[in-house]
Amino acid sequence: MHGLQIVSFLQQNAHPRVAERIPSVPENVTDQIRLWESDLNRVEMEPAHFYDEFPSKDVFEAACDFAREYGGLLWEDSKRMRLVVKADILTEMKEFLRRQKQ
Known part of the structure; x- marks a missing residue:
């Protein structure tokens, strides 16, 4: 209505x-x-992925920068180290985070 x-x-x-x-x-x-x-x-609906378990502040900030560069950062909470990225960059984000663990 x-x-x-x-x-x-x-x-x-x-x-x-x-x-x-x-x-x-x-x-x-x-x-x-x-x-x-x-x-x-x-309000718009958009497929996204929520991340909240980062091993360090440095990895969190690097992930935010990475998502921002790809145009996929939707939201970040630097105090609690949480972020939401567009589902479009999910594959790239997974690969980036995998490289960070090595």
Whole structure:
């Protein structure tokens, strides 16, 4: 259901006393529904892989740099040494991490 459909539903099903008011759905409610809808439209789903077990800070930072160079770094948490990379670079990332263990 889209924001305009929700507002229309609220208008059509308003209590008779509320329906007499103009507007029947308060402006702050319609604004909030539009904001909620625009936030939903900003989110994109993308296949990804989460990494969280790095042997050292150096390996973690090198992995972040590697993923960034390949355009595959989606998110990093340097404090907890966690990162998320696009699934597109999964093979390259596995090979990179395998080389780091040697």
